Amino acid sequence: MAQPLGQHRDDEQDRRHSEDRGGRPHACDEQRPENSGKRLVVRSVPIPDPGARFLEQIPVPAAYAWVRQTAGLAGWGEAARVTLPAGADRFITAEKWLREVADGADIEDAVRRRGSGLVAFGAFTFDDASDGSVLVVPRAILGRDGTGNAWLTTMTPDGEEAWQPSPFDPPTGPGDISWHDGSLSAPEWEQAVGEAVRRITHSPDLRKVVLARDMYASANRPIDARVLLTRLAARYPGCFTFACDGMVGATPELLIRKDGWEVSSLVLAGTTPRGATQAEDSALATALLGSAKENEEHQYAADSLSDTLAPHCQAMYIAPRPELIRLANVQHLGTRVHGTLATAKSALALVAAVHPTAAVGGTPTDAAVEAIRELESMDRERYAGPVGWVDANGNGEWGIALRCAQLDGDRARLFAGCGIVAGSDPAAELAETQAKFRPMRTALEQAD
């Protein structure tokens, strides 16, 4: 393995500073960059290939990441941050903030690849009514594409010392984990599912509601995001393994990828377990693909994405029927969507247009979000919200934050949810949430 890149003292100070505040800014920080006014000096340079396991080179526990297969971005430190209050305008406010940061920045990009130059990572709340969305420009990003081209980007507030390799803070596992119920116990959550089915059956207006539940893990030691990232990336290589401001996971669902005029998405909805044998696995897959209930649930999600994306495209292709997406823990129905934009739009503007899809909200959107607020008895915070990265030109890649946890010191809050339609069975949905918790549970409990 190549030498770890090490860390700079400033990164450590940044981390302590943000941890002192519980990772959450005070109200007076809202919409103000932490480097207040200092312009950023951004340099991207090619580096020798650090290898496929480049996530292991992040020098500090507070990691930023967006990685699929052996390609992606791994960041650390904080050069600038904006925290956005509740509001449907949080994506556009974030976009404006990034534009101002980029306009003021001194950028030299000798790499000129997707993800080089000035890049911010973001995690947005699911609900317009929730505070806590963030966009962070790290101090350093290690980037790698699928063919082993690699680069290092440093982003430094003017007048400060650029990040330099120095001692590496080795990752440590979280030790023994104990588990605690979240907002609802399992039986209470089954009751909520029953109530959603009743409302869908009796109201002609509500067709689908995605209901989620949370649970808590307590560890012996502070939980190091890097440990979870490397475990998740190894077990879920086809997913987007992500970390942003303590939100860590491996999501299979691509909300929007924007590259110049091209946009794409992978909508998921409809789930079945993996089989214990190949024959059982295939039988489950065949049943999923042929199930009227799962296809109905899927269609709402595919329609919601295509209905909201279409007005921004001059051409759009939607796969005519869902395909099977197999992960280590579950199998899904998935629909791929590709489009060409009609007018220039940033990735964040597109995220604003399509979120929340009926993969995580429901149909119709407003009634479903209202039912979620009433029935889940919790704030989803950034679970099921958009997570990803955006560059100075508005290109980027955003997933839906699923199969994930919010880290807070030695605690983690895990989330999982399921689409509920008229034909849903509460016990089967509870089992589905258990399967969807598994990626994070295993990542936390796995022995080194």
Ligand SMILES: C=C(O[C@@H]1C=C(C(=O)O)C=C[C@H]1O)C(=O)O
């Ligand atoms: C809501 C989640 O997943 C979503 C719901 C799915 C379903 O109901 O079948 C499938 C994939 C995701 O779109 C989750 O993982 O928490």
